[in-house]
Amino acid sequence: MEENKYNFYTPTEKKLLIEYKYDWIDVIIPPLYQVKKNGKYGIVNEDGKILIPIEHRMLTYSGESGGYRFTSGTQKFLINNKQKVYIQLK
Numbered sequence: 001m002e003e004n005k006y007n008f009y010t011p012t013e014k015k016l017l018i019e020y021k022y023d024w025i026d027v028i029i030p031p032l033y034q035v036k037k038n039g040k041y042g043i044v045n046e047d048g049k050i051l052i053p054i055e056h057r058m059l060t061y062s063g064e065s066g067g068y069r070f071t072s073g074t075q076k077f078l079i080n081n082k083q084k085v086y087i088q089l090k
Contacts, residue, residue: 032068032079034059043070043079051085052077 004023025035031046035054042054051058056072067080078086 028061028068029063031083034061041072043077045083051079053081 005081013054022037022055023039026034028034028043032051033044033046034073035042035044041056041059043052043059046049048057052070056075059070059072061070064078067078070077070079072076076088078088080086
C-alpha cells in the first residue's frame with residue numbers, strides 16, 4: 001500500500017479492483033471510475049484499463065441512454081455500455 005493513495009475493493013467479493021496508485025477515486029457507476037493522479041483526471045474500468053487518459057484538468061459527465069458522456073474543455077467522450085470509447089472534438 002502506498003501512502004496517501006486510494007484503491008477500490010468490491011464490497012461483496014472483497015476483491016481488489018483498482019490498485020493503490022491514484023490520488024483519488026470516484027465511482028461513477030460500476031464498472032466506470034473517475035481517477036485523479038498528479039492533478040489530472042481520467043476514467044478507468046474495474047479491470048484498471050484506462051478508458052479516457054489521465055491527462056485532463058477536469059472531467060464532467062452525464063448519463064445518457066446507452067452510455068456516459070464526459071467533457072474536458074473542447075473534447076467530448078462517449079463511453080457506451082460495452083465500454084467502447086468515442087471521441088468527438090468540438
